[in-house]
Structure formats: C-alpha cells, structure tokens
Amino acid sequence: MDANKEALLIIDYTNDFVADDGALTCGKPGQEIEDYIVNLADNMKENAFIYLPTDIHVKDDPFHPETKLFPIHNQENTWGRELYGKLAPWYQANKSNTVQLMDKTRYSSFAGTNLDILLRERHVDTVHLVGVCSDICVLHTAVDAYNLGYKIVIHEKGIATFTDNGQEWSLNHFKNSLGATIKE
Ligand code: ZN
Numbered sequence: 001m002d003a004n005k006e007a008l009l010i011i012d013y014t015n016d017f018v019a020d021d022g023a024l025t026c027g028k029p030g031q032e033i034e035d036y037i038v039n040l041a042d043n044m045k046e047n048a049f050i051y052l053p054t055d056i057h058v059k060d061d062p063f064h065p066e067t068k069l070f071p072i073h074n075q076e077n078t079w080g081r082e083l084y085g086k087l088a089p090w091y092q093a094n095k096s097n098t099v100q101l102m103d104k105t106r107y108s109s110f111a112g113t114n115l116d117i118l119l120r121e122r123h124v125d126t127v128h129l130v131g132v133c134s135d136i137c138v139l140h141t142a143v144d145a146y147n148l149g150y151k152i153v154i155h156e157k158g159i160a161t162f163t164d165n166g167q168e169w170s171l172n173h174f175k176n177s178l179g180a181t182i183k184e
Contacts, residue, residue: 003054006048007124009109010037011131011138013056013087016073016080018132023080024073029160030132034085036132036157041090041099048097049122052091053141058079064105073159080101082146116148126151126172130158142178 016022020032041050055074061067073144074081083091083101091101104113119127127150129138138159145152161167174180 003022005124006044006126006128007119007122008041008044008048008050008128008130009115009141010041010050010052010087011109011129011141012074012133013037013052013084013131014054014081015084018084022073022084023071024111026133026160026162031085033130033132033158033160036155038086038090040128040130040155040158041087042096044128045094045099048098048128049119050094050103051109051118051139052099052101053082053104053113053115054083054101055137056103056105066104080180089107091140107137108144109137110140110144110148111140121149124150127154128155130155132159133142133161133166134159134170135161139170139173142174142180146178151180153183154180155183158176 017026019025020027044050050138057072057074059072059075084087102113102115106112109115127145129142129152131138138150141150156171171182175182
C-alpha cells in the first residue's frame with residue numbers, strides 16, 4: 001500500500017455545536033462551513049485518512065473539568081452528538097478503514113485518544129484541520145499537533161467559532177505561532 005502522508009481531521013461537527021438549537025452552538029458561522037467541509041472530505045477521501053474526532057460527555061460527571069464550564073453537550077446516543085447536516089449522510093456513505101469517527105473527551109483530538117499512534121502507523125506527517133470551534137477544540141488540536149511535530153494546514157473556510165474576534169485571533173495564532181499553512 002502506498003505511503004499516505006496526509007490526514008483530514010473534522011473536529012466536533014455535531015448538532016450540539018452547530019445546529020440552531022444545539023446545546024453549545026456557534027450557530028450561523030458553524031452552519032456556513034458545512035458545504036466546504038463535505039466537499040473537502042469528498043476531494044480528500046481517496047488520498048488521505050479522514051478522522052472525525054468528536055466530543056463524548058457524561059451528564060454531571062463530577063470529575064470532568066467541562067462540567068463546571070459548559071452546559072452538557074455531545075452526550076452519547078443523543079441527537080446533539082450526531083454529525084450536523086450533510087456531513088451525517090456523507091459519513092454514513094463513506095465510513096471505512098480510512099474514514100472513521102473517533103471519540104474524544106477533551107478539547108484536543110490528541111488528548112486521551114489513539115490519534116497520534118494511528119497517524120504515525122500510517123506515516124502521516126501533515127494534518128488538515130476543519131470543524132469547530134476554531135478557538136477551542138481546533139486550537140487545542142493544532143497546539144498538540146505542533147508539539148508532536150506534525151505539519152498543520154488550516155482551512156479558513158472550514159473552521160468557525162462563536163465570535164469574529166475568536167476566529168481572527170485563532171487564525172493569527174495558527175499562522176504566526178504554530179506555523180500553519182492557512183488555506184483560504
Ligand atoms: Zn466538550
């Protein structure tokens with residue numbers, strides 16, 4: 001099998017983070033990136049590994065730091081944790097050895113998951129990031145990717161967050177502090 005050097009991470013693109021009535025939604029900015037993400041996934045699926053690191057939480061977990069910070073979101077087997085919009089049928093049609101949903105419990109897709117070892121086994125050296133929220137889970141994933149030595153590509157039209165300020169700050173940070181390539 002050919003060495004495959006790239007992966008696309010679609011982060012937290014669920015109803016709770018994106019839909020109008022999601023529990024922790026970034027709303028319209030999150031909804032506006034739907035087509036970009038699905039088209040990108042479609043274009044990359046033949047030549048890249050695609051992972052969908054997705055929050056999973058337990059209600060009122062006294063040991064989880066987010067319990068105090070946010071309303072419960074992305075509970076297992078709820079509508080809120082289902083992938084948002086067109087990404088849901090896209091995932092059902094394409095899930096495979098190279099297109100996989102992945103549970104995560106922290107902001108970073110690398111924290112407490114086997115993502116790093118999966119990427120290393122597959123000789124991936126570049127991670128493309130899309131999803132939400134730019135300044136929380138995408139940011140923390142990018143910071144860990146940076147520290148682990150991956151090249152980072154941020155798709156500006158494929159990430160979103162609650163505020164314009166947060167979006168602008170995170171794009172600057174990806175570019176100037178993490179050395180990411182920003183795809184416009
Ligand atoms: Zn969370």
